[in-house]
Amino acid sequence: MRHLLTIERVAFASLFFAAGTASIFRLQFYFPSLDSAWFVLHHYLGPVLLPAIVLPAVLFVKVRARTWAKAVFLLRLRGVGAFALIVYLHFNFKLWAQLINPKLFDDVYMGIDEKFRSVVNCAFALSVFYRSGLIYFPHAYHQIFISMFVLSFFVHGMQSDRLGFDRLLLAVALVLALGGVSYFVAPAFGPFVFEAGDSPAAGAIQAVMASFQQGFRESRGADYDSTYFVSALAAMPSLHLAHALVFLWFALRHARWLGVVYVVPVSFIAVEAVAARWHYLIDLPAGLIIALVGIFLANRLILPQADSP
Structure with a gap:
C-alpha cells in the first residue's frame, strides 16, 4: 500500500465515520446539482487546485527542478483529491445534523444574546x-470569505517551503470535518428566526x-x-x-504582510456574522475553538520534511 498523506488519512477517517453514521441513523448520502457542484468547485476546490498547479508548472520550466516539481504536483494533486472528499462529506454532515439531532437550541442561544444584548447592539452600531x-x-460577507480562501492558498502555495501550504490545507480540512460533525451537538437555524439583521441581501437568502x-427536517431528509x-x-x-481565523494565523506565521491585511476582513466577518443575524454570539467562540483545534492538529500532524517528495 502506498504511503498515505496526512490529509488522505483524515479524508478516509471522515469517510469511515460518515459511512458508520449513515448506517446507524439510516441516512443517505446526498449529491449536488450541477449548480451546487460548480459552487463547491469555484469556492472551495478552485482556490486549492490553482496553486497546486501553478508553482510546479513554474518550477518545471527550470530543468534542474523538473523532477522535484513533478513530485510536488503529484502530492498536491492527491491532497486536493482528499480535500474534495472532505468538502463533500462536510456538506453531508451539515445536511444530516438536524436529522440526527432534531432538537433545536435557538431559544437557548437567543437567550444568551439577550443577556449580552449590548454586544449585539455594538455589532449593529x-x-x-x-x-x-x-x-x-451586498454579499460581501461571503465574498470576502472566499477572497481570503483564494488569496491564502495562492500565497502559501507559491512559497518554496511547502510546509505552510500543506499545514493550511490540513487545518482547513479539519475545520470542515470537525466543524461538520460539531453541527450534530446542538443545532440551530440562526438568530434571524427571531429578528431581522441589517442586511436585506442576507435576509433574502436566509428566508x-x-x-x-x-x-x-419535516420529511426526515426525503424532501x-x-x-x-x-x-x-x-x-x-x-x-x-x-x-477566517485559520487563514489569519497561517498568514501571520508564514506571510506576515498578509496577516496584517487580514485583520480588517476577519474583524468584518465577526461583526457581520452577528449584525446580519447569521450567527448568535455563542457561535463565534465556538468557531474559535474549532479553528484552534484545526491549527494545533495541523501543526502536530505535519512535521518538517513530512509528506515531502
Missing part, C-alpha cells in the same frame, strides 16, 4: 459604518434557506432538492469565522 458602502457588494431546511446541497442551515459553530 459597527455595521453602520460600512453598510452603505456595501450597496454594490430561502429556512424554507428548504424546514421541509427537509431534498440537490440545488440546495450547500444550503443547509447550521448556525453553531460559525465556520466562516473559524476559517
Whole structure:
C-alpha cells in the first residue's frame, strides 16, 4: 500500500465515520446539482487546485527542478483529491445534523444574546459604518470569505517551503470535518428566526434557506432538492469565522504582510456574522475553538520534511 498523506488519512477517517453514521441513523448520502457542484468547485476546490498547479508548472520550466516539481504536483494533486472528499462529506454532515439531532437550541442561544444584548447592539452600531458602502457588494460577507480562501492558498502555495501550504490545507480540512460533525451537538437555524439583521441581501437568502431546511427536517431528509446541497442551515459553530481565523494565523506565521491585511476582513466577518443575524454570539467562540483545534492538529500532524517528495 502506498504511503498515505496526512490529509488522505483524515479524508478516509471522515469517510469511515460518515459511512458508520449513515448506517446507524439510516441516512443517505446526498449529491449536488450541477449548480451546487460548480459552487463547491469555484469556492472551495478552485482556490486549492490553482496553486497546486501553478508553482510546479513554474518550477518545471527550470530543468534542474523538473523532477522535484513533478513530485510536488503529484502530492498536491492527491491532497486536493482528499480535500474534495472532505468538502463533500462536510456538506453531508451539515445536511444530516438536524436529522440526527432534531432538537433545536435557538431559544437557548437567543437567550444568551439577550443577556449580552449590548454586544449585539455594538455589532449593529459597527455595521453602520460600512453598510452603505456595501450597496454594490451586498454579499460581501461571503465574498470576502472566499477572497481570503483564494488569496491564502495562492500565497502559501507559491512559497518554496511547502510546509505552510500543506499545514493550511490540513487545518482547513479539519475545520470542515470537525466543524461538520460539531453541527450534530446542538443545532440551530440562526438568530434571524427571531429578528431581522441589517442586511436585506442576507435576509433574502436566509428566508430561502429556512424554507428548504424546514421541509427537509419535516420529511426526515426525503424532501431534498440537490440545488440546495450547500444550503443547509447550521448556525453553531460559525465556520466562516473559524476559517477566517485559520487563514489569519497561517498568514501571520508564514506571510506576515498578509496577516496584517487580514485583520480588517476577519474583524468584518465577526461583526457581520452577528449584525446580519447569521450567527448568535455563542457561535463565534465556538468557531474559535474549532479553528484552534484545526491549527494545533495541523501543526502536530505535519512535521518538517513530512509528506515531502
